[in-house]
Amino acid sequence: MNSVKEVYGNRWTAWWRRNSTVLQVAATISCNLGYLLETGYTRTAAALSMVSLGGATLYYISKRRWKIKPRDLVVITGCNSGLGYSLAMHCRAQGATVLAGVRETAVVLKPNAVVESLKDRGVIVHQLDITSEESVREFGEKVKQLSEERQLALRALVNNAGVMVFGEFEWQTQELAEYQLSVNLLGTMRITRELMPIIRRNGGRIVVVSSHCAADPLPGISVYAATKAALHAWATALRVEVGKYGVNVVSFIPGGFISESNIMRRQRLHFDEMERHMSDEAKQFYGDYFTRYAEYFSQADLSSGNQDNIKVLSNSRIYETFDSALLEIHPSAVYRCEPWRYFFYRIMFKNTPMWIRDRLVQCFVNAPSWQIEKQ
Ligand SMILES: NC(=O)c1ccc[n+]([C@@H]2O[C@H](COP(=O)([O-])OP(=O)(O)OC[C@H]3O[C@@H](n4cnc5c(N)ncnc54)[C@H](OP(=O)(O)O)[C@@H]3O)[C@@H](O)[C@H]2O)c1
Structure with missing residues (x-):
């Protein structure tokens, strides 16, 4: 029997998966800030840092979690x-x-x-x-x-x-x-x-x-x-x-x-x-x-x-x-929670004309084809 801990895996891996996007965004913004400062755009750099700081604060406030207790x-x-x-x-x-x-x-x-x-x-x-x-x-x-x-x-x-x-x-x-x-x-x-x-x-x-x-x-x-x-x-x-x-x-x-x-x-x-x-x-x-x-x-x-x-x-x-x-x-x-396949189909279902969407739905379900046996 799989234990939940085995399945759940390393907490650090889970933490990385959860935060990797925001860390990548932070790294990109830092590089841009460094570049702006280096090239003398100090005001733009200051404005960008304020906006980034505000964004990061809002993000962390919205993602805060309560801790589970035995009660x-x-x-x-x-x-x-x-x-x-x-x-x-x-x-x-x-x-x-x-x-x-x-x-x-x-x-x-x-x-x-x-x-x-x-x-x-x-x-x-x-x-x-x-x-x-x-x-x-x-x-x-x-x-x-x-x-x-x-x-x-x-x-x-x-x-x-x-x-x-x-x-x-x-x-x-x-x-x-x-x-x-x-x-x-x-x-x-x-x-x-x-x-x-x-x-x-x-x-x-x-x-x-x-x-x-x-x-x-x-x-x-x-x-x-x-x-x-x-x-x-x-x-x-x-x-x-x-x-x-x-x-x-x-x-x-x-x-x-x-x-x-x-x-x-x-x-x-x-x-x-x-x-x-x-x-x-x-x-x-x-x-x-x-x-x-x-x-x-x-x-x-x-x-x-x-x-x-x-x-x-x-x-x-x-x-x-x-x-x-x-x-x-x-x-x-x-x-x-969705694998890439679901993500891809979901976006396509929403953004394609009806006749394409309905064909895509059939591909997704992959049911047996409709054909009547000749008697
Ligand atoms: N499987 C998927 O791929 C999938 C995908 C998206 C969403 N979901 C949703 O996830 C949920 C769990 O599905 P699952 O795949 O884990 O199915 P599952 O293994 O069949 O579990 C469903 C549970 O609901 C119970 N149940 C059925 N009728 C009930 C009733 N009248 N009163 C109380 N409990 C009842 C079943 O008990 P018995 O065994 O005693 O009948 C079973 O424990 C469902 O809401 C499902 O719609 C599943």
Whole structure:
């Protein structure tokens, strides 16, 4: 099992990555100042130094972070695998008291290995199904009781729990659409509302785990993208509503790590359900496209979803970006962790005409091609 410290790597490397751009800018400005002084432009050099000093001060003020203390409580939803599990381990390793919400704390006839490994590291685990009113109320009671008994301050609620179903819109049944909406959007709202009094009292932070799909919806996950876009709209409005009494709301976009999480674990079952409900007319229209598509996207659930293979995510940038979202005293609205490929496509999606953009989207998703088998 990867330890969070192994993944997170050397703190100096992380510090360098975070500050390298500003150091390069500072070095360039210093060289220019030296040149201006050397060539006699003393007034310009003085003006430039004042502007640079002001800029640097503003930058450091905006990037200041609070330090995590053991009395800081971080609540994270959906910690059974992937990002939620990794963030729970990470926050605990940083010294926070972590309460991890897990949908199923016991697997039939055997202890949940994930829960055991969280507990081994000192993470407090409690059952939480964000689609259930009762479970959310009970979880809220747990947070209240923990805060009072241990004198903790709820620093952050990390809304991580989420589900995704791959498949073209027409194939997705109403139940599958409602399932995604009820977890990703309504469930997130439900747990946030429940914890709101404690968040308010502590001037805590609401971190909403979003996705690139919120701004750049992709074919095959239109419903999932719609839930993430709605979540983004909600977070944006909420930020202003609660900002007036000192609660921050930030969106955290963690990039892609499908092969290291369980998000595709039930994909085969979802395709089976789509096929069962597909009309004869649709079956005839889509031909073998559906089978090829289902085959292709079910492969992903073979590489993930192994309960016994408990790993934290290996990309250290996810933790660095998350720390900024969690700890910066004057936070930005959105924190994005993205590889170059995502960055490139995101910029191209925004700045190209529709017909190029739509072709680029197809390249990005790389789904099986649309061709009907000749009968
Ligand atoms: N994977 C990616 O590439 C990616 C990219 C961008 C954003 N994200 C976002 O990151 C978040 C975590 O995704 P992940 O990839 O780590 O997926 P994951 O491994 O499947 O984790 C999702 C977690 O949510 C939990 N969950 C599902 N339904 C729930 C419910 N009703 N109540 C409480 N918890 C529930 C799951 O529990 P069970 O296992 O018990 O169902 C699981 O622990 C999601 O919001 C996702 O949209 C993921």
